[in-house]
Amino acid sequence: MTGSATPQPPEAGGTISAEEYTLAMRRVVSPVAVITAAHGGERNGLTATAICSATTEPPTVLVCINREASALRLVDGAGSFAVNFLSETQSDIARAFSTRGLAGETRLRLGSWTTLVTGVPVLTGAVSTFDCVVAESIPVGTHQILLGRVVGVTSGEDSALLYRDGFFRRVAPE
Numbered sequence: 001m002t003g004s005a006t007p008q009p010p011e012a013g014g015t016i017s018a019e020e021y022t023l024a025m026r027r028v029v030s031p032v033a034v035i036t037a038a039h040g041g042e043r044n045g046l047t048a049t050a051i052c053s054a055t056t057e058p059p060t061v062l063v064c065i066n067r068e069a070s071a072l073r074l075v076d077g078a079g080s081f082a083v084n085f086l087s088e089t090q091s092d093i094a095r096a097f098s099t100r101g102l103a104g105e106t107r108l109r110l111g112s113w114t115t116l117v118t119g120v121p122v123l124t125g126a127v128s129t130f131d132c133v134v135a136e137s138i139p140v141g142t143h144q145i146l147l148g149r150v151v152g153v154t155s156g157e158d159s160a161l162l163y164r165d166g167f168f169r170r171v172a173p174e
């Protein structure tokens, strides 16, 4: 075969290290969310940036959760989760939900929480919240990639909390 270059699989060379990947990814600005879950009377969540819109029809979000995160067991058990995109005034909540091993109820003492459709905690004053039923769960490396069918939604007017290079940041005008 001649002509266009064919993408090479990793085993054919062209791999990069986890360090190189992390260094480049740290430069990328991301909105910050807390993914929440509830099951069997237990509630918890984690701060996450590996989140994006997957499809509009049907309304579906994609989230990536490390298999060591304690909230994943609740997501799996209930088959549901919520994505709460934080406002710029909610960085204390982002810190609590990314402090390893804190109890769910300790984290949830910060902020005011309600529920929409699934019964998962949803944060009052968040920029946007998406209440989801798990449509698919795919293991990839260290993480579980979840597709969540959105069954409830809220949105507000506040400015989003961002993350880049190890710091929480605010949107600044051009």
Ligand SMILES: Cc1cc2nc3c(=O)[nH]c(=O)nc-3n(C[C@H](O)[C@H](O)[C@H](O)COP(=O)(O)O)c2cc1C
Pocket: 032, 045, 046, 047, 048, 049, 050, 051, 064, 065, 066, 067, 068, 069, 070, 071, 097, 098, 099, 100, 101, 102, 163
């Ligand atoms: C800015 C930021 C973004 C993060 N993004 C993710 C993510 O997308 N997925 C994930 O599994 N963990 C992510 N984490 C790590 C979890 O928030 C952290 O490991 C959390 O403590 C896990 O909950 P646990 O302590 O209850 O297990 C992120 C942490 C920070 C500070």
